[in-house]
Amino acid sequence: xxxxxxxxxxxxxxxxxxxxxxxxxxxxxxxxxxxxxxxxxxxxxxxxxxxxxxxxxxxxxxxxxxxxxxxxxxxxxxxxxxxxxxxxxxxxxxxxxxxxxxxxxxxxxxxxxxxxxxxxxxxxxxxxxxxxxxxxxxxxxxxxxxxxxxxxxxxxxxxxxxxxxxxxxxxxxxxxxxxxxxxxxxxxxxxxxxxxxxxxxxxxxxxxxxxxxxxxxxxxxxxxxxxxxxxxxxxxxxxxxxxxxxxxxxxxxxxxxxxxxxxxxxxxxxxxxxx
Numbered sequence: 001x002x003x004x005x006x007x008x009x010x011x012x013x014x015x016x017x018x019x020x021x022x023x024x025x026x027x028x029x030x031x032x033x034x035x036x037x038x039x040x041x042x043x044x045x046x047x048x049x050x051x052x053x054x055x056x057x058x059x060x061x062x063x064x065x066x067x068x069x070x071x072x073x074x075x076x077x078x079x080x081x082x083x084x085x086x087x088x089x090x091x092x093x094x095x096x097x098x099x100x101x102x103x104x105x106x107x108x109x110x111x112x113x114x115x116x117x118x119x120x121x122x123x124x125x126x127x128x129x130x131x132x133x134x135x136x137x138x139x140x141x142x143x144x145x146x147x148x149x150x151x152x153x154x155x156x157x158x159x160x161x162x163x164x165x166x167x168x169x170x171x172x173x174x175x176x177x178x179x180x181x182x183x184x185x186x187x188x189x190x191x192x193x194x195x196x197x198x199x200x201x202x203x204x205x206x207x208x209x210x211x212x213x214x215x216x217x218x219x220x221x222x223x224x225x226x227x228x229x230x231x232x233x234x235x236x237x238x239x240x241x242x243x244x245x246x247x248x249x250x251x252x253x254x255x256x257x258x259x260x261x262x263x264x265x266x267x268x269x270x271x272x273x274x275x
Contacts, residue, residue, distance in 0.1 A: 008114060010054035011075065015110045017047030018082070018103055025099040030167045037096045041089055044082055044103065051079050051110075064123040067136040070264060074113035077260075078106040081144040088148065095180065097171050101151035131202035138195035139259070145188035146227075146255050152181030153248035160242045178240055181248055185234075189227045196220055215266045219258040226254045 021043035028036040055066045055076060066072035085102045088095060156177045159168045171177070199220070200210040211217060230251050233239040239247060 007054045007057050008118065010050040010057070011110055011114055014047040014049075014051035014054065015107055015114070017043050017050070018078075018107045018110065021047065022099070022103040022107060025096060025103060029097050029100060029171075030165075032167065032170060034093075034096075037089075037093060040096070040099060041086065044086055044099075048079070048082060048086070051075070051082070055079060062120045062122070064128075065133070065136065068121050068123060069119065070116040071113045071118045074109045074116070074260070077140055077143055078109035078113075080140040081106050081109075081147050084141070084144040084148065094172065097155055098148055098151040101154050102147055105147055105150075127202075127206050129202050129205050131198050131205060134198035135195055135202050138191045138198060142188040142191035142195055143255065143259060145184050145191060146252055149181045149184035149188060149248055150252045152177050152184060153245040153252075156181070156245040157242060157249075160245070174241060178244060181245070182231075182234055185227060185231060185248065185251075189224075189231060192220075192224055192227065196224055216258070216263055219254075219262055223251075223255050223258045226251050 021040050024036060024040035024043055028034060028040060055072075058066050058072060058075075062068070062072075066076040081102060085099060088098070155168075155171060156174055158164060159171065159174050159177070172180070199217075203212070203217075204210045230239075230244075230247050233247065234244055
């Protein structure tokens, strides 16, 4: 049997649960059935079990965490995002509308991962370091936090339309969603800062330099500067509402380019480990 076959089956099962969770969340939020939000949370949690099992199988088979091939990276990013969303909704059930953006995004990440190359690839001994663990962990946490901020921004844009849908009136106010997005960006920016510093230390251990202006290193810095500028404008220039939401969406586009597009398109030291 193909080594990847059980992982693929488990990933499809997880994707099925995530699709069900997306549908239940959408039905509960849009049609005003708050008592059914629990079913959406349970479906998301149910999907985490086969998803976790798939990533664990991958870890055992490859001998390293799920952060090398595109198949592993996309799947583990989705797993972290679902976990973070579940923790947020456990503490703040009234923020369930965030799931309308986050859960479909996680389904897409798992799906794209399933249609990429599932082959195993060993991590070179020169790259094995505890700093790699910090680098990858905080990169995934920041990506999940930024995804939640995107959810807040999309909801603000929907509520700020000239003729918003009636169901949007049941959501938190624009001010609350705006503050929520700022909080998620703040957490993501902090995590991205740690990710960048840990990556520089890891690069020095592996390649003998802290910074080499590699394509991915450069765009990682650009992402940090873009989100830092957003926070500066938000806190000191009182950027709010619709303009802040569009700025948040723009920042997320830069993140997607840095984290999910450029590593697979441009030749670089990083790209060599993600093909």
